[in-house]
Amino acid sequence: MRWNAKNGSVPMEGTEMPYVSFGHGARSLVLLPGLSDGLETVEGKALLLAKPYTLFFERWTVYLFSRKNELPAGTTIRDMAEDQAKAMRALGIGRADVMGVSQGGMIAQELAIGHPELVEKLVLAVTAPRANESACECVTRWIGLAEKGGHRALMIDTAECSYSEAYLKKLRMLYPILGLVGKPASYARFFVNARAILAFDAQERLGRIACPTLILAGEEDRIVGAAASRTLHEGIPGSELFVYPGLGHAAYEEAKDFNRRVLAFLEG
Secondary structure: OOOOOEEEEEEEOOEEEEEEEEEOOOEEEEEEOOHHHHOOOOOOOHHHHHHHHHHHOOOEEEEEEOOOOOOOOOOOHHHHHHHHHHHHHHOOOOOEEEEEEOHHHHHHHHHHHHOHHHEEEEEEEOOOOEOOHHHHHHHHHHHHHHHOOOHHHHHHHHHHHHOOHHHHHHHHHHOOOOOOOOOOOOOHHHHHHHHHHHOOEOHHHHHHOOOOEEEEEEOOOOOOOHHHHHHHHHHOOOOEEEEEOOOOOOHHHHOOOHHHHHHHHHHO
8 A cells, every 4th residue: 555655844924834645545635633733743744643544545645734833822723724724725735525633623613614615525523613611621721731831740631531441541551651752842832722722612603514524522522522512513504423432532543433434424
């Protein structure tokens, strides 16, 4: 199988938007990651990140984007969607299937609302149409931990909020070393990304999403809550919803059939 893994960046307003791409299909699949992108971008990681998406390589060229390297204070989710639209056009991606995970799903909503001409099909995973109470509680706590420089505590708290109990039983053995590597030199991008989540609200505009949409969620999601996915489903006309029982916010990592389910939707 040809991976065609590539690293790249799009120049943008005095900074750059990193991306990686892999696959060789005629269709484009754009992937938008969650808040972890505020801590570490995809820059230079094409080979490292490609393997989970090999299912798509024959029919799609997959693009995984970070947010801009330099994010001005006050950047909103809608601003990030505008940046994404610019990046897609700069790379000649005229229309794509788009999947957003967590905060990336918020950006994907704004992209589909503001630039419907760029989105063929939409997948929204473990995300919400607004910053609900549970999301605000988690994100505010993470901002506080980062402000104190508590990277290990931030990583542990994020894991505890994201994974199922079965997965955590194995992961907790690594807690003594979790956070010893990967601490960013600055939390500036993380703070901008996190505060953008706190200000996000697209709930009253969901009806403007006209493309076929699949919503994937975890019934035990302790970050955005499973109810958020049902609100998305009710608000987006004709959308499909699947909720993984027993899984939480990291359902996209834990569910073995996650990418196969996405593939079936995109091919359908």
